[in-house]
Amino acid sequence: MAETTTTSPGGAGGRSAFGAFAALTSALALFIAAISVVLVNSKDGGATKASSGSAQTVEVKLSEFAITPKVISVPAGAVKLSVTNGGAQIHNLEIPKLKKKTSDMAGGKTEVLDLGDVEEGTYEVLCNIPGHGDAGMTASLVVGGAAGASAGAASSSGGMMMAGMGTSGANPADQTIDFNATPAKDFQARDPKAPAPFSGTVHELTLETREAELEIAPGVKQTMWTFSLEGQAPTVPGPVLRGKLGDRFKVTLVNKGKVEHSVDFHASRVAWNDKMRSIKPGESLVYEFTADYAGIYMYHCGTAPALHHIGNGMYGAVIIDPPNLPPVDHEYVLVQSELYTGPAGQPGDLNKMKKDQWDAVVFNGYVNQYKAQPIRVEPQERVRVWALDAGPSENSSFHVVGTIFDTTWKEGTYLLQPDARRGGSQTLDLQPAQGGFVEFSFAEAGLYPIVTHKFSNVARGALGLFQAGEVKTAPAGGH
Ligand SMILES: [Cu+2]
Known part of the structure; x- marks a missing residue:
C-alpha cells in the first residue's frame, strides 16, 4: 500500500x-x-x-x-x-x-x-x-x-512537536499579533510604488533565496523565507520584476539559505521538472523565459511542501505591461497574502497553513502598514493599483472605500474601461495566484481605506489608507 x-x-x-x-x-x-x-x-x-x-x-x-x-x-x-x-x-x-x-x-x-x-x-x-x-x-x-x-x-x-494541539493547528509557542499595536517610530512601510519596466529587452537578474528575520507586525519578528535581488535586502513579498511583452528574462536563482528552494514564474512557459527544480543550499540554476503574455503574475518557491514555502514568504510579482498601457499619475503594487506565525526564531507554523488558520492577512507583507503610513496622492489624480493575491490560501475582494474603479483588468483582459455606458466597479476579485489592476481617482480630499471586502480579514491586518490631499483629522482606528 x-x-x-x-x-x-x-x-x-x-x-x-x-x-x-x-x-x-x-x-x-x-x-x-x-x-x-x-x-x-x-x-x-x-x-x-x-x-x-x-x-x-x-x-x-x-x-x-x-x-x-x-x-x-x-x-x-x-x-x-x-x-x-x-x-x-x-x-x-x-x-x-x-x-x-x-x-x-x-x-x-x-x-x-x-x-x-x-x-x-x-x-x-x-x-x-x-x-x-x-x-x-x-x-x-x-x-x-x-x-x-x-x-x-x-x-x-x-x-511530540504537535502535542497538545487538539483540533487547532496552533502551537502554543507560536507568536501572537496585536492588531492594535502601532509600529515603532523608525518603521518604514514598504514603498508601494510600482517600479518602471526594466530598460532594454534582455534582463539578466540574480535572485537569491535565504532565511531572514523580518518584522511582520509591530513587535513581531518571524523567520521568513525570502527572495531578493542580488545586493538588496530580503523582503516579503520578494521584489517586483517588471518588463514588456517580448522581453527575455535570464534569472539566475542562487540558494543562500539553509533549506532547498526553487522558483516558479507564472509569467513563463517552461518545463516544470527542469526550470522549477529545487536546488540545495549553495547551488544555483538559470531560469530563462520570454514574456509572451501580459499581466501581473505570481512567482513563488515550489519546493515541497510548497504550502510552507509560500506561506512563509516566498512569493512576489512579475508585471508584463499590456500594450498601450496609458500613463497615470501614480502606480502602485499591492500583494495580498496571509501570515502564519511560528515560534520565535522558527519559520511559520505549517500546521496552521494546512488548516487555513492564518494569523493575519496583509498588503505587502506587514500588518496594517499603510494604515500607519498612508499612501499620499492628490484629489482628481489618476491612480492605478496592480493587485496580486499571493495567498497561499485566501481570496481577495480588493476594494478602496470611497471611490469607484472606472477601469479593471484581470487575468489578461480588461473587464471594464470608461465608455458611454458609465459602468463602475467596486471590487477586483482575486483567487490565490490571480492578479490584475484597477484605476480610479478620489473626488475630494480625505482618507480612503484599502481593504479586502472579506471583512474578517480587515480586522486581521488587511487595512491600509490612501490620503488624498491635506487631511486635518488623524487616521481613525477603523473607518
Ligand atoms: Cu522555498
Whole structure:
C-alpha cells in the first residue's frame, strides 16, 4: 500500500521513462505528504524489531516528509541506527535527548548513527531541517519494554512537536499579533510604488533565496523565507520584476539559505521538472523565459511542501505591461497574502497553513502598514493599483472605500474601461495566484481605506489608507 505514495501521482506508465523523476516526486510531495503520514501511522503503528545479535542495528528511512518506521522499537542496550535518505531533498535524523544527529544527508545516502548504550524510555526523533519536522518528519525511539503503549501515544498526534494541539493547528509557542499595536517610530512601510519596466529587452537578474528575520507586525519578528535581488535586502513579498511583452528574462536563482528552494514564474512557459527544480543550499540554476503574455503574475518557491514555502514568504510579482498601457499619475503594487506565525526564531507554523488558520492577512507583507503610513496622492489624480493575491490560501475582494474603479483588468483582459455606458466597479476579485489592476481617482480630499471586502480579514491586518490631499483629522482606528 505504501507504494501508492510514489506511483499514483505520476499517473500513466510513460512516466517511467522520465529522467527527472526525483524532481517530479519532490515537487509532488506536497500532495503526497498528508497521505504518506496517514499510511505510516496506520501501517507502522506496530514496532520494527531490531535485528538479532549483539549489534542492535535498526534501519530507518527518511523521505518527503516522513521517518519510517514511525515507532523505532529496540531492546535496551547498544543501539545503532542505519539511516537512509530515500527522498530527493536533504534530510537528517536527530535525537535531541541523546544529543545524537546524522549529518545533513543528500538523497540516496546512508549513514550509521551509533547511539551507544541507551536507557529504557521513549525518545523524540526528528529531521531538524527547518520545517521538515512540522511537515511530518518525526518519530519515536522506544527502548526496552512498553513499546505498545508508547506506539499509541506517538501515532496519535504525529509526534511530540504537535502535542497538545487538539483540533487547532496552533502551537502554543507560536507568536501572537496585536492588531492594535502601532509600529515603532523608525518603521518604514514598504514603498508601494510600482517600479518602471526594466530598460532594454534582455534582463539578466540574480535572485537569491535565504532565511531572514523580518518584522511582520509591530513587535513581531518571524523567520521568513525570502527572495531578493542580488545586493538588496530580503523582503516579503520578494521584489517586483517588471518588463514588456517580448522581453527575455535570464534569472539566475542562487540558494543562500539553509533549506532547498526553487522558483516558479507564472509569467513563463517552461518545463516544470527542469526550470522549477529545487536546488540545495549553495547551488544555483538559470531560469530563462520570454514574456509572451501580459499581466501581473505570481512567482513563488515550489519546493515541497510548497504550502510552507509560500506561506512563509516566498512569493512576489512579475508585471508584463499590456500594450498601450496609458500613463497615470501614480502606480502602485499591492500583494495580498496571509501570515502564519511560528515560534520565535522558527519559520511559520505549517500546521496552521494546512488548516487555513492564518494569523493575519496583509498588503505587502506587514500588518496594517499603510494604515500607519498612508499612501499620499492628490484629489482628481489618476491612480492605478496592480493587485496580486499571493495567498497561499485566501481570496481577495480588493476594494478602496470611497471611490469607484472606472477601469479593471484581470487575468489578461480588461473587464471594464470608461465608455458611454458609465459602468463602475467596486471590487477586483482575486483567487490565490490571480492578479490584475484597477484605476480610479478620489473626488475630494480625505482618507480612503484599502481593504479586502472579506471583512474578517480587515480586522486581521488587511487595512491600509490612501490620503488624498491635506487631511486635518488623524487616521481613525477603523473607518
Ligand atoms: Cu522555498
